[in-house]
Amino acid sequence: MALLLAGIVAIVQLFPVSLQANTEAILKGNATLLAHQKVQELRTDADRQALVIEEIRDRNGLTDPIVWPVDPRMTYSYAGESELANGDTPGDPRDDSNVPRVVVRLAPDFDPEEPILYEMRFDE
Numbered sequence: 001m002a003l004l005l006a007g008i009v010a011i012v013q014l015f016p017v018s019l020q021a022n023t024e025a026i027l028k029g030n031a032t033l034l035a036h037q038k039v040q041e042l043r044t045d046a047d048r049q050a051l052v053i054e055e056i057r058d059r060n061g062l063t064d065p066i067v068w069p070v071d072p073r074m075t076y077s078y079a080g081e082s083e084l085a086n087g088d089t090p091g092d093p094r095d096d097s098n099v100p101r102v103v104v105r106l107a108p109d110f111d112p113e114e115p116i117l118y119e120m121r122f123d124e
Helices: 002-044 046-057
Strands: 074-079 101-106 116-121
Touching: 002 074, 002 101, 002 116
Parallel strands: none
Antiparallel strands: 074 101, 101 116
């Protein structure tokens, strides 16, 4: 009986962890989808959007966040520098400056800290 009770307690303790991991995986998957959609929009309209991409490339900070209508828990912004990197590491292209990026965060209504879910760099 004690062994059965110990097994049930272990399962009950793992259940919230599993739910949280599943929620995080869904959020990161949606953030990746959002970033790819925004990059594709800019690339599709590259003829008309060339100046916009140049402006994004030259930015030192984030643009104002825009709520994604498909999932209002997320916002996206554009930047010319990495929001995740602390400095420029030689040989690591992820933290290079003057490269346009889409940055997806949790919306402030969902999480006041607005953590970054995904950052995608892109070129024309």
